[in-house]
Amino acid sequence: MDPKRELTSVDLAALVGEFGAYEGAKVDKAYLYGDDLVRLKMRDFDRGRLELIIEVGEVKRAHTVAPERVPDAPGRPPQFAMMLRNRLSGADFAGVEQFEFDRILEFTFEREDGTTRIIVELFGQGNVAVTDGEYEVIDCLETVRLKSRTVVPGSRYEFPDSRTNPLTVSREVFDHEMEESDTDVVRTLATQLNFGGLYAEEICTRAGVEKAMDISDAGEDVYDRLYEAIERLALDLRNSNFDPRLYFADEGEDGDDSEDGGENETGDNGDSSPERVVDATPFPLEEHVELPSEPYDTYLSALDDYFFRLELEEEGEPDPTDQRPDFEEEIAKQERIIEQQQGAIEGFEQEADMLREQAESLYAEYGLVDDILSTIQEARAQDRPWDEIEERFEAGAEQGIEAAEAVIDVDGSEGVVTVDVDGEYIDLETTQGVEQNADRLYTEAKAVEDKKEGALSAIENTRKDLQEAKRRRDQWEADDGEDEGDDADEEEREDRDWLSMPSVPVRENEPWYDRFRWFYTSDGYLVIGGRNADQNEELVKKYLEPGDKVLHTQAHGGPVTVLKATDPSEASSSDIELPETSIEEAAQFAVSYASVWKDGRYAGDVYAVDSDQVTKTPESGEYLEKGGFAIRGDRTYYDDTPVGVAVGIQCEPYTRVIGGPPSAIVDQAATTIELEPGRYAQADAAKRIYRRFREQFEDESFVRKIASPDRIQHFMPPGGSRIAEE
Structure with missing residues (x-):
């Protein structure tokens, strides 16, 4: 018996009632893991911290x-998570509903500035759509454009x-639905x-x-019994008459030949739970009567245990004969x-800048702010x-007085007034x-800057710990491979079929240039590019050396x-002659x-110049913007250079x-996907690439660890894209 990986419509109907107990809980923070798991951290005044998990990938729950x-909380929150935080921070959980009997849940959150609905589709490809109170889509994990329905930002959400x-x-x-069928009874009920x-x-x-009774052989008596069974099930769901169960099957068995029979509780006679969980249901099922089971107080807690196990x-389980330390876990933790x-x-x-x-802004609107503060101080002086x-x-404000219109809130308990100055709320x-x-x-702002300095010091210490863990891992592997010889080890790595490996070891590193755009040419030379004016400035001032191109x-931008x-x-040198292939790829x-x-x-x-032709010093009368630079001397032009980008997953020597350019990337990666300008927004195209990579690798968890849509997006050009062969 295969374990359940998706919640059923009956499961969702049961959950709606139990979720109601948490109405009024406040949202603290939202997180997005990969492209299919949303976490909402909330506070319930009776129960304390509350964590809601929504997953719409291969597991749907x-x-x-x-x-x-x-x-663990991911590092930099992606745009979708930031949008959720902006809309939900401090909001009250107002309840959840199931759309008809479909596998769709609609979570509603209320805040003074409006209503937010999170609509969770737990069928098909899965999706999470965030809408306002009028069901206009703010953002969604997947855009849907079908003849029957559309789910895209800016449009009204359409239910199936x-x-x-x-x-x-x-x-x-x-009776009509049953009689319209041309198959057996169970398939009719199912479909x-x-x-x-x-x-x-x-x-x-x-x-x-x-x-297996053919529908044509089912008479009125059969319909009566089936309809009564459905009514009893519906009554249990409406009245929350639950007795949740977690069901198990022993490892290697289907669970159909249990000698115990009945609803066997784990822990009897000192036995531990059977090896394998296979289902969690809101009440005992006769279909599972021969499976060992464990009772729970609530269905939510049963599902928590089920998916955790x-x-x-x-x-x-780890191989007990493998005494190799878990370097990958230690490295992943440091990362x-x-x-x-x-x-x-x-x-x-960001906080210091703000x-x-x-x-x-206070100085820029000095008169306006002074008018507000003086008005309050004079009034308080008069008690x-x-x-x-x-x-x-x-x-x-109703009379149109500018200073009054700028006042957003007056908090007498704190002696604070909140004002709107050029669109910025300031206390x-x-x-x-x-x-x-x-x-x-x-x-x-200075105090926040001091915190930043402390964080910078801490991150340097963590980087040292990370490098030490990698050094110990590399030393272990070097010692382990001495008996076989370096040539044999290299040959083995080259012959590995990374896509078919059931478990790909994670070997990440964090090069100094990772925050820039970068790649290695097919000749092995590093190319780095700025992502914005600040990075362009930094590249020219800090990293440009003799011999570089x-x-x-x-084109602008x-x-x-x-x-x-x-x-x-390394020591810089102007004597190195860079290969023409590397220049063309750059x-x-x-x-x-x-x-x-x-x-x-x-x-x-495109034009190319030597590093000594680039200067940040303008000619007399000229002005250079941030990120700009001046060129002295002749330029070499590469006219009509074709665009071309490939994104790939590298497995050796690092997994990343x-x-x-495709000509450079294809030989460095285990698999690549070529892109061309297209209609998909950068985030949507990244998700499509992510799913394609997961399909290609046997070890899907490996792709999830190192190649999230955000990480893929890091290497994509600005603007719309599509996969070249689509």
Whole structure:
């Protein structure tokens, strides 16, 4: 018996009632793992911390989990997670509904500024759509464009076509659906009545009806018994009359030959749970009567245990004869810490910038802010209550007084007024003037900068720990392979079929250039490009050395592209003659990541110069923008250079996503996917590539670990793309 990997419609009907117990819980934070698992961290005032997991990939589920079982928070949150945080932070969970009897749950969250609905599709390819209170799609994990329905950002969410709901079906409709069938009873219940296989069999068993009975042989008595069984099931679901069960089957058995029979509880006679979980149901099933089972207080807790155990079983037990330390787990842990630290550093930078911008905004709107603060200070000096002050601002706003219109909120308990200054909400301490409030914001920004410095120091220590773990792993493998010889080991690596391996070892590294765009040419030379004006500036000032080539497109908005003659850790040299193939690949890289691709064009002009021709010093009367540079001397042009990008997964010497010109990438990766300008947004195209990679590798978990859609997107050109052969 195969374990259940997707929740049924009956499961969802049972969950709706139990989720109701958590109404009023507040959302703290949202996370996205890969492209199919959403986590909502909430606080329930009666139960404390609450974790909701929604997964719509190969496993399709939605339930609460114990806090200690939630996966580690990913590093930098992707755009979808940030959107959820912006809309849900501080929102109240208002309830969940099942759409008819379909495998769709609609979670509703309320906040003062509006309603957010998370619609979870647990069928087919799976999807999570986030809408406002009027069902306009804000964002979704998958865009759907079918003749029958559309789910895309900016459009109204469309539910699938209605189907028969067996829990509310009338007897007349039930008879009609059964009589319209041309197959047996159980298949009719599964398809026409939408019960699915397991519960169609359960209805037959409870009704005492032969499953394989041809529908034409089913008389009124059979219909009576089936309809009564359905009504009893529906009544249990409506009244939340549950007695949840977790079912098991011994390893290597189908679970049909249990000698114990009945609902065997685990723990009897000191026995532990059987090896394999196969199902979790809201009440005992006669179809599972011969399987050992374990009772639970709630169906949510049963599902939590079920999927937790299922995941552990699928990970498999370690080989007791293998004494090799788990370097990969240690390395992965350090890398997760680094991702979290990098996210914290970026958060500190953004917060400090925001505080400084707020302080500058106060000075830019000095008169407006001073008017607001003076009004409050004068009113308080006259002992006017805060409620009256707030009412005066509201009245002034109705009259169109600019200062009053800028007041968003007055908090008398804290002595703070929130004002809108150039679209930015700023909290002001009403006992202080404009200068003091600005100084306070500058001081807070400095304190945040200090936190950033501490995080930078911490991340350096973590990087040292990571490098040490990699050194010990490499030393272990070197010692382990001495008996076979280096040549044999190299030959073995070259002959490996990475796509067919059941378990691919993860060997990631974090090169210094990873935050830039980069690739290695087919001749082994490093090419790096800027992602924005700041990085363009940094490349020219910090990393440009004698012997390097600089390439740039004639089109506006291209990255500064540097073809490195040597690594920064090596002594630079102007005597190195760079191969023409590497220069041409660097030219293709430069044109592909410029506005040429974004504009949907397939070729553009590129020029190349030596590093000593590039300067940040403008001629007299000239001005260079940030990221700009001046060229002295002749340029070598590469006209009509074709765009071309491939994204691949490299497995040796490191496991990572790589991307760049196809001629360079194809020999460095275990598999590659070529792209061309197209209609899919960058995020959507990345998800399509991610799914294609998962299909290609036997070890799908390996792809999930190193090649998330966000990581793939890191190597994709700006603008729309599509897979070349599609």
